[in-house]
Amino acid sequence: MTQEIDTDTPVAEIQDVPRAPASIKKSGVRWGEFLIKGWLGLCAFVSIVTTAAIVILLLSETLNFFDTVSPGEFFLGTTWTPLFEPSSYGVLPLVWGTMIVTIGAAIIAIPTGLASAIYLSEYASDEVRRIIKPVLELLAGIPTVVYGYFALTFVTPLLRSVIPDIQVFNALSAAIVVGIMILPMIATLSDNALRAVPESLRQGAYALGATSYEVTTRVVVPAGLSGVMASFLLAISRAIGETMAVTLAAGQTPNMSLSMFESIQTMTAYIVQVSLGDTPTGGIAYQTLFAVATLLFVITLVINIVSQVILNRFREVYE
């Protein structure tokens, strides 16, 4: 069925074109749209408020803390006994505790995490990936308190059967479980970085006669290095902020021992210890909470920012 189109009459002469409704001609501000956009913007603003609240709160309470305790004593002192007399406010033992647990965890998780990432991106078949990826995601999703349980009931007894004079609460056990905890994070993030390296680079290296080992270590990993490094840093920052597993496994004894067989206390474990007791608001013990938390916040923030800078600035972009 065809309709005849009147092509003879000039367009200007067609009379009965419906007029545009007034609402379109005079469209002013649409209040509904305006309100909704305002609401959405307000929600986005929540994140700014959160950051501001964290920074203002931590800074103001930390400044109050520094009215009583000099920054020199806090940053350089080597004894941490804020909860009993004679009180001493040197934060170094807590930093040390956090550091040895983190370094121990990194020594375990970085090589194994990278090896897993290489296996997943370079060697594993699609079927194997389909099994292992969800398993890694599951491992990453296990709550940290469960890792604490694992440390106390499995890792520590195992260590004690090998090393008889290790303490019940010890830094080694904490480092091992934190290492297991951050491993999936390194593996999945590094896997993503390595898979982003274009296939043509691998093909080129193979064409020159390189073995799979040489292709991986001299072409693929260097090409994906920014992503791999960023994954290491994010995992380390996670290990520093990790709380429940280290509180349960490493104990509550702030000291600067070189031995990983002894009980230590991390910054996070101290915060838990204070909040479990009934510390009055406003006292010096309450303020130490914020001083330690500020230090923790600044350390993790710096590491996270460095990892973002590495990602943005050193990323090799292949087209």
Place this chain on the structure above:
Amino acid sequence: MPLTTEQEHRNLAKRHRKARIFARFCAAVTWSGVVLLGLLLYQVSIDGFGWLDWQFLDSFPSRFPERAGIKSALVGTVWLIALVAVISIPVGVSTALYLEEFAGRGRIAKIIEVNIANLAGVPSIVYGILGLAIFVRYFALERSLISGALTMSLLILPVIIIASREAIKTVPQGIRSAAYSLGATKWQTTWAHVLPASFPGIMTGVILALSRAIGETAPLIMIGALTFVAFLPEGPMDSFTALPIQIYNWVSRPQEEFHELAAAGIIILLAVLLIMNATAIYIRNKTERRLK
């Protein structure tokens, strides 16, 4: 000096051997991770399975291990997650919509974006301190469910926002153009087309974020969720306990029986998480197929 053929052969064989060993090493490391997960689950289940019965689910905590149960913790967790969902989903998804659809590429959008990325890396215990100082003390909400839910919502907001933005980004531009060309306004387009198209992706992100909230312990300890609660919360202002807190409490006791109770609690917690993760993976797989 050029190598002789024999040297070349030996050299090549050595390089290939190295490559084989390396490949096996990487495979062994990865599979041992899988074995480790198996071992962990096995260990937990042989410890805790004997304690799992109706009595365990239907009892309050107790000094006597044989009478102790997780009723109040389980109910507390359900309350907490429901409140967290009600608070964090609207705010998180709205933020994502604002950043993707309304904010443009301006300076403010950039600041919010960087800010959210940094918030995602803040240790959970710092959120706990924030909750303690702001909600528990300043707003005087006490050690209540609502304090815990607000703290936990702030903690998982960055996760929800980032996941939702990824989902919204995958909506083809053509869908928006088609809506606009029919005269739809920005919000009509967003509400009726962009949001439904990205809904499965957003749901996946939300479920994963909520499952993180279920397992978080440190912030709840900070705001003072109680470890011994022999009653059920009846409203958002009631004090409460939650599964991970109860597990922490049992693990930190010296007696063997309480460790086994903790294992039983962990089984319940992991079962809840597994169901949520499986749902998320199911939604993801289903929609991946549909989009292709």
